[in-house]
Amino acid sequence: MNNSVLSVDQLSVSLGSAAARVRPLGPVSLEVGRGEVVGLVGESGSGKSLTLRAAMGLLPAGASVDGGLTFHPKAGASVPAHTARGRGIAMVFQEPMTALNPTMRVGDLVAAGVRQRTGMGRAAAQRQAVELLDAVGIPHPQRRARSWPHELSGGLRQRVVMAAALATDPELLLCDEPTTALDVTVQDQILQLIEGLRRDLGLSVLFVSHDLAVVARLCDRVLVMYAGQVVESGPAATVLGNPGHPYTRALLAAAPSLGRPAGPLVGIGGQPPDARAMPAGCRFAPRCAFAEPTCSATLPILEGPPLHQIACLRVDAVAGAR
């Protein structure tokens, strides 16, 4: 696909020592189109963040990666994604409180990114850094560039993290739950910022979140992950409005909503499978209301029209139950 900016092809990640090797992720395949915002949703441990870290080559020591992660820059040849960190791919993290170096002025951090990408001199990079801080909506950027991280609020810090990511002039932004640690009003400001960047700079975004409302608002396309695999993918409106996979349905039903009349909160019974003992068949089968004996024996693959794919053997029964 040549209007993709990132191709993930049959990616799996294994972790742990040789004696206790587990494969918490994969195989997973996905594409991020140029200018597209793709959401990756699922509960904790489903492999969302691991996918991003694999793309950045920032997995913990001892992790091994199978499959391809390829970055396709606008100009030039495609390269393995991890070689493009800071050179086309940038990342924004979940925890703005710890993502910044406590002994570095925030302007210096942003300037370091500028210098890395452009080879600019110190003074010019500092000026550029102030402009970037301004661009991400930090008031008094000139003065704020001299601040230490501990002098800033969580929202401002997350803006600094964004500015540091933008300093490397990326085409693809990987966001690892960037709004989870922030309160709702600040969350909204950061989302507006990402929307603006996408609009003004034509950034492609791969956005990891467990917050369905955030994903619905921001993303063009959504991939739902469960136990290290993609179980459903399609346009955000379709997947979240007309979910085809029992897990997606359960996830949506479990999300409290202000719009709905208050009722008892619906959880999903059971626990996600342990990566040390993945079921042979469908990984959601043990928790699934639609499961039949075949589900525990056969691993379903993503099927259906390219625009809305579902990995479920009982997809017709699920659709009928609506």
Added chain:
Amino acid sequence: MGRFKFVARRLAVTVPLLLAVVLLVFLILAVTPGDPARQIVGLRASAAELARVRAELGLDDPLASQYLRYLGGLLQGDLGFSYKARQPVTQIVGERLPVTAWLLGVGATLAVVIAVPLAIGSALKQRGRLDRAVQVFGLLALTMPSFWVGIVLIRTVAMPTGWFPVGGFGDTTAEHLRSIILPALTLAIGVIPLLVRSLRASILEVLGSDHVTTARAMGLPSRTVMRRFVLRNASAPTISVLSLNLGYLLFGAVVIEATFALPGIGQGLVLAARSRDLPAIQGYALLFGVAVVAVYLLADIVIAALDPRVEIDS
């Protein structure tokens, strides 16, 4: 800026600390049995002679006024007078101070210059060849007494090559430097294992922190990541370790100066103790105390300069 306030407050605490050191050192002489006047005049002197010297020295005055007089002398750089050596203590200590200052300065520098790369190397490749070698060497170095290390260096380096003198301090700066290298190395070998262990642990901790991941995700060169993101955050505990080991270093200096026949403070202290030269002992003790206070202060200032959060934490 909070950090300047921190340093100012730290300085303000230092003043009473120094006064306490002076008081303790003063009391050494005041409570030690034996009459300094008797030491001067000798056993056969008459009672009248003794009384005259006691009055001359002010020994009949109340302790408080003796203390004030001692303090007043100190403020003018007067550490008292050694009747044994027939010299002002300031002069005795002053002649020996540069030797020990060289030893400690070059020793600490060598220790840092050697320990930092070893710590980085062993933290980056945990359980690698270097890491194992450093651990074994560290254990060995901790168990080897410094006088033995000194003798080994003299026998295996100084004597066969002739590059370094086997003892003495020389007269010119170049000679000082040449004669201080081996003693300083001996001193460094004793501290390097402590520094490496502390710094390695801090580096490992910082390497796992989120802001290092941020730096890597920005594609910053690994040298920059190590220097500005890892070392700067990992160095504070090691600076504390270095300053807390000053006592060990001073003690090590006494032994090492003896091994290498260096005319420094350590040797002077031994000489003064052997001849029961109380005013000189008092001078050395005061110097040691002031040095410890000064180094702790310096360490705190360096840490404050490295970490902008110091004021908040304190």
